[in-house]
Amino acid sequence: MDQFERLSQLPLRDDLRGQHPYGAPQLDVPILLNVNENTFGVPLDAKEAILKAVADELDGLNRYPDREFTELRRALAAYLGHGLVAENIWAANGSNEVLQQLLQAFGGPGRIAMGFPPTYSMYPLLASGTGTAYAAGVRGAGFSLSAQSAGEQVQALAPNVVFLCSPNNPTGTVLGLDVVEAVYEAGEASSAIVIVDEAYAEFAHAGTPSALNLLEGRPRLVVSRTMSKAFALAGARVGYLASAPEVTDAIRLVRLPYHLSAITQATAVAALRNSDALLANVEAIKVQRDRIVDELGQMGLRPAPSDSNFVLFGGMADPSSVWEKLLADGVLIRDVGIPGHLRVTAGTEAETSAFLNGMRDILAK
Ligand SMILES: *Cc1c(COP(=O)(O)O)cnc(C)c1O
Numbered sequence: 001m002d003q004f005e006r007l008s009q010l011p012l013r014d015d016l017r018g019q020h021p022y023g024a025p026q027l028d029v030p031i032l033l034n035v036n037e038n039t040f041g042v043p044l045d046a047k048e049a050i051l052k053a054v055a056d057e058l059d060g061l062n063r064y065p066d067r068e069f070t071e072l073r074r075a076l077a078a079y080l081g082h083g084l085v086a087e088n089i090w091a092a093n094g095s096n097e098v099l100q101q102l103l104q105a106f107g108g109p110g111r112i113a114m115g116f117p118p119t120y121s122m123y124p125l126l127a128s129g130t131g132t133a134y135a136a137g138v139r140g141a142g143f144s145l146s147a148q149s150a151g152e153q154v155q156a157l158a159p160n161v162v163f164l165c166s167p168n169n170p171t172g173t174v175l176g177l178d179v180v181e182a183v184y185e186a187g188e189a190s191s192a193i194v195i196v197d198e199a200y201a202e203f204a205h206a207g208t209p210s211a212l213n214l215l216e217g218r219p220r221l222v223v224s225r226t227m228s229k230a231f232a233l234a235g236a237r238v239g240y241l242a243s244a245p246e247v248t249d250a251i252r253l254v255r256l257p258y259h260l261s262a263i264t265q266a267t268a269v270a271a272l273r274n275s276d277a278l279l280a281n282v283e284a285i286k287v288q289r290d291r292i293v294d295e296l297g298q299m300g301l302r303p304a305p306s307d308s309n310f311v312l313f314g315g316m317a318d319p320s321s322v323w324e325k326l327l328a329d330g331v332l333i334r335d336v337g338i339p340g341h342l343r344v345t346a347g348t349e350a351e352t353s354a355f356l357n358g359m360r361d362i363l364a365k
Contacts (some may be wrong), residue, residue, distance in 0.1 A: 015128065022125050027332055031351050034199075034334040038232035039347040040281040048273035053270035057262045065262035069131045075272040076240050080225075087245040091268070092259060095199060096237025099163075100126050102222065102241075104254035106193045107132030107161050114143055114159040118170055118338050119280045120197060122210070123163045135159060142147045143304070152184035158190035165197040165209070167204060170336040170343045172306030174204060180211050184218055193247070198241075199294040200280050200308035202230035203289065208307055212242060219244040222227045222291045229309060230282050231271055238268045270353045285309050289346035294354050299363055322362055329358045 008017065024035050027295040032039070042050070073086040080089075091096045097124070107113050108129040115123040127134035130270060135155045139145050154162055162183055175196075184194050196211040211223045222243040228234040237320040241247075292311045296303040302315035316322050319342050323335050329353055333344040344355055 003089060005301070014133075014135035015131070019128070024334060025332075027327070029329040029343060030325065031347065031354050032332050033305060033347050033351060033355060034332045034346040035212070035234075036229060036308070037097055037234050038281065038285065038286065038309070039345070039351055040314075042232050042271075043274075043277045043281070045054070046271060049270040049274050050267050053266040054263055057266045061070065061262060064258045065260065065265060067258055069260050071264050072260070072268050072272075074124060076271050079272055079275060080147065080242055082215065082242075084212070084242050086244050087248065088103050088215070089240060090238035090243070090248040090251050091238060092255070093237040093264065094125070094228060095197070095224050096122055097103050097237075097259070098224055098241050099123070099197070100130065101197065101251045101254055102193065102195060102247075103130040103161060105128060105250045108157045110259045112157065112158040113161040113163065113344060114154065114157055115163040115165075116150070118168075118336070119163065119165045120169045120199075131348060132161070143168075143173065145175060145179055147176065147178040147182035150179050151186040153328050154176075154192065155189065159187070159192050160190060162187060162192050162194045163197060164194065164211075165199075167198075167200040167306070167308040169199065170310070170334075171304050172200075172308040172310055172340065173309045174208055174302060176215060177209055177211060177315050179355040180221070185222065186222055186247070191220065192220060193220050194218075195224055195241075197224045199224070199229055200217045201225060203286055203309045204307040205239055205286075215244070220295055222247055227271065231275070231278050232281065233267070234266045236264060236271075238264060238348060244340075258292075282309075285346050285350075288352040292346055292356065293345060293353060295300055299359060300339070301359075301363075310340055310343055310345045312343045313337075316340065316342070322359075325362045326355070326358050329354070329361075331355050331358050 073089040075174055076089045077084040077086050104128055107130050113127045114134045114135045116139055124134040187194055201210055221243050227238040281306045289306055293303045296313050301313050303311050303313040333342055336343045
């Protein structure tokens with residue numbers, strides 16, 4: 001009996017039958033540019049600060065952690081600025097958990113969440129896990145999304161939750177704030193919670209405005225962020241949001257008590273105290289990101305403009321053979337399921353060179 005047959009003998013929820021667990025392939029390859037991690041790692045000063053902060057927690061590890069993670073919320077509010085205070089902030093084990101909690105509170109059976117693919121593939125899965133219906137909106141040419149089109153689609157569907165991802169994964173492109181405003185207004189009729197997922201905000205070109213600018217006076221707007229990418233802390237699992245205090249109060253109704261461990265809280269607070277050192281690498285990654293766009297363009301491929309730490313590119317006759325040849329060279333990138341396209345994370349200068357040299361070789365043959 002295979003695993004699938006064994007599973008089918010359990011009293012699994014009907015809507016989960018036949019589904020497969022999500023996850024990018026985790027292969028043992030020297031150069032991993034497939035899941036948009038920050039490949040620079042945590043700088044030494046920050047590592048030492050985190051080590052000390054975690055050590056200081058050990059004496060109290062027999063006690064439950066601060067359920068309200070007050071110090072962390074204060075530190076995140078200070079990091080974001082925009083006049084935000086602890087009451088505006090919520091955090092969880094990665095922004096995936098933050099998004100799940102939002103759906104637990106505002107989605108659920110009989111309700112609809114909406115996204116605009118190609119976008120983050122976790123949105124439909126989080127919807128499925130919380131019994132929320134998921135509707136896919138449509139984009140225009142070149143994966144664009146105008147304020148008018150997005151607003152009309154939200155108006156027509158009347159969803160309870162809307163996901164906007166900016167910079168968008170997997171395209172790397174930002175949405176104008178006019179799109180967020182139009183979606184927010186169009187969502188008035190269905191009282192939609194509008195979530196702007198800004199997981200990659202720190203990588204945007206200078207002058208790109210954040211949806212944090214729109215929070216004032218918009219109680220249904222939520223801006224989601226993460227420490228997984230810019231802060232190089234994917235393994236620590238810390239995501240967070242900024243919103244009106246009412247939204248964070250709603251999440252308190254569905255969160256597990258003590259969901260953020262004392263170790264996680266201490267790690268995140270120590271990292272935020274060292275944000276200058278951690279974010280210094282973001283500038284180096286942006287240089288490599290721009291270099292990928294330039295050089296792939298020179299090779300005759302079609303890279304999408306990117307405000308994130310990755311680049312989606314098309315123009316290959318056979319992307320899966322390109323993916324395989326790179327893998328044989330020890331470079332893992334991502335096939336995100338968009339026909340004719342692949343996605344690569346910007347790494348260190350050496351990693352990026354290995355990818356670009358591999359591409360040049362493949363195209364020359
Ligand atoms: C990587 C990513 C996240 C981050 O997820 P975490 O759970 O915080 O690690 C969120 N949204 C998008 C679009 C992402 O690509």
